[in-house]
Amino acid sequence: MGIHDLPHALAVHLFFTLSSVVIGLVLGVTLGILLSRKPKLSNVVLPILSVFNTVPGIVFIGLLLLIWGMEAITVLVALGIYATFPILKNTYAGLISVNPQYIEAAKGCGMSQTQQLFRVELPLALPTIIGGLRMSTVYTVSWAVLASMIGQGGLGEFIYAGISANDNGLILLGAIPAAVLAFVLGSLVDLLQTYTVPKGLRKRGSTK
Amino acid sequence: MLRFEHVSLSYGSQKIIDDISFSIEEGQMVVLIGPSGCGKTTTLKMINRLIEPSQGKIYLNDEDITKKDKVDLRRHIGYVIQQIGLFPNMTVAQNICVVPTLLKYSKEECDRIVHELLEMVNLPYEQYAHKYPSEMSGGQQQRIGILRALAASPPIVLMDEPFSALDPMTRRSLQQEVRSLQQKLKKTFVFVTHDMEEALDLADVIVFMDRGKIVQMAPPEEMLAHPASGQIQDFLGKFIHSSSTRTLTAADFMRTGIYAVSATKGINECISKMQRHNVDTLIVVDDKAAYQGTVSIADIRLTGHVVKSIEPLIRCNTPTVQTTDNAKDCFEQLISSGANYLVVLDEEKRVQGIITKTSMASAMAEQLWG
Numbered sequence A: 001m002g003i004h005d006l007p008h009a010l011a012v013h014l015f016f017t018l019s020s021v022v023i024g025l026v027l028g029v030t031l032g033i034l035l036s037r038k039p040k041l042s043n044v045v046l047p048i049l050s051v052f053n054t055v056p057g058i059v060f061i062g063l064l065l066l067i068w069g070m071e072a073i074t075v076l077v078a079l080g081i082y083a084t085f086p087i088l089k090n091t092y093a094g095l096i097s098v099n100p101q102y103i104e105a106a107k108g109c110g111m112s113q114t115q116q117l118f119r120v121e122l123p124l125a126l127p128t129i130i131g132g133l134r135m136s137t138v139y140t141v142s143w144a145v146l147a148s149m150i151g152q153g154g155l156g157e158f159i160y161a162g163i164s165a166n167d168n169g170l171i172l173l174g175a176i177p178a179a180v181l182a183f184v185l186g187s188l189v190d191l192l193q194t195y196t197v198p199k200g201l202r203k204r205g206s207t208k
Numbered sequence B: 001m002l003r004f005e006h007v008s009l010s011y012g013s014q015k016i017i018d019d020i021s022f023s024i025e026e027g028q029m030v031v032l033i034g035p036s037g038c039g040k041t042t043t044l045k046m047i048n049r050l051i052e053p054s055q056g057k058i059y060l061n062d063e064d065i066t067k068k069d070k071v072d073l074r075r076h077i078g079y080v081i082q083q084i085g086l087f088p089n090m091t092v093a094q095n096i097c098v099v100p101t102l103l104k105y106s107k108e109e110c111d112r113i114v115h116e117l118l119e120m121v122n123l124p125y126e127q128y129a130h131k132y133p134s135e136m137s138g139g140q141q142q143r144i145g146i147l148r149a150l151a152a153s154p155p156i157v158l159m160d161e162p163f164s165a166l167d168p169m170t171r172r173s174l175q176q177e178v179r180s181l182q183q184k185l186k187k188t189f190v191f192v193t194h195d196m197e198e199a200l201d202l203a204d205v206i207v208f209m210d211r212g213k214i215v216q217m218a219p220p221e222e223m224l225a226h227p228a229s230g231q232i233q234d235f236l237g238k239f240i241h242s243s244s245t246r247t248l249t250a251a252d253f254m255r256t257g258i259y260a261v262s263a264t265k266g267i268n269e270c271i272s273k274m275q276r277h278n279v280d281t282l283i284v285v286d287d288k289a290a291y292q293g294t295v296s297i298a299d300i301r302l303t304g305h306v307v308k309s310i311e312p313l314i315r316c317n318t319p320t321v322q323t324t325d326n327a328k329d330c331f332e333q334l335i336s337s338g339a340n341y342l343v344v345l346d347e348e349k350r351v352q353g354i355i356t357k358t359s360m361a362s363a364m365a366e367q368l369w370g
């Protein structure tokens, strides 16, 4: 195990991270929208999800392991579900905090429910949703370390190997690229934020 | 054009709208006014079905609005909400064209509409069309909010206190703009306000509401002349005086609490009454309280030894007017006749009061200074 294994490990790590974030994005936004249409249901569902969210990732992966075994799918499902939480929460929060005056205006103009969602509510909630995406991305980079626990590779391999061999250099070889990856992906999401958030919503004078 | 038939709305046991019926002609500017919480916004929102009545029917062009598709109905009714509500994620041009876009107008058509409308409110296209609402002043946003409602040329436009947040100058100029737009476009406007001056300025018809009921529905002049309740009078406040000098009558100017005697009364009784009240004439009435004439202390002194009752001394040379007579005419009559006072009679010739120069002056002072 050495530096020549790094590119491959990094690629695997990136693959797990990005796939899980995409799963999380699709699930999170969809569920967030559905829940925001049903405030009563959300009052029940959201607290349950929060509790679920606090189950340590390692326990969850362990449970899924019993079902699917030491496979990549186990990692993807576990990470995907974890990536869903922040996005779902932010989508929901973003949508329900849209000022009612815009909803009333949209209805009054004769928009259908769908038009109202896509032309007004989602664009207005977008900064919050992307905030959730950022959180999700950064977390997933660190959760993906767990993949190596069930022999699926990634930067975690260095860390676990380092711990068992009591080799700090090996630990850092895994940890530093993971930190850099989190930083780079986080910055990419920030960039996305700047380009996709409607111009009228960007605060004047702020560069972020 | 628009007709409410026995429309009521309750939230639980609370009646928000209580059996209102009215109708509006095409091309009218109708202003809903009343104290806060009386149901103006609710009434307005029932027209585009943002709120559904619990009882009664609303007809637009003789069609029951509940029979129409909600979304389609709203695309053909302009709506200006109280908080402006321009979509912050859209430019001015996109905001104006929200409804035309929903109705699938072509790009060129939308562009033409934006040009035309911005020009109408004196906002140059080049300068404003591609700005975002957050880059505009409150007054400019409010204008765009109104344009958004007009863009697809709906035959009817609903406006909920569209000027409430503006300074008086901007407000005045926007009011004039709306008025001239309405006259130019010949649309039916239903306009909510709690500002009586705005209502009097803009309205063809004012609908005054209180606690979910219509108290009075009348053109401004009529409401000023005959407010249906004390509350409306309070709302009209200062306008009722300054704007209605033409309609002041003798009744507004007369002094009541006058001293009358019956024609059959004796001389002595009259003299003592005059002395008691410190007056030099008394008004004489018959047993049905109808006016007979006047009797003066001078005449009594002259002939008092000869007659016992005042009947022969009654003179009819004091001018009389009706309570409903124009105040200005009364004033002229008082000055030109040289009489000390005018006697004011009602339809049954009963004496209601007198107009003296003093009563005239004090009534005028009251009109002027309140």
Ligand SMILES: Nc1ncnc2c1ncn2[C@@H]1O[C@H](COP(=O)(O)OP(=O)(O)OP(=O)(O)O)[C@@H](O)[C@H]1O
Binding pocket: B011, B016, B035, B036, B037, B038, B039, B040, B041, B042, B043, B194
């Ligand atoms: N969802 C609701 N549930 C219960 N009561 C309501 C609801 N919406 C409005 N009301 C009540 O209905 C009444 C009429 O409200 P509405 O908004 O039509 O008043 P308004 O005349 O527009 O008042 P304002 O001048 O303050 O805007 C008020 O007393 C209000 O408290």
Ligand SMILES: [Mg+2]
Binding pocket: B040, B041, B042
């Ligand atoms: Mg209101």
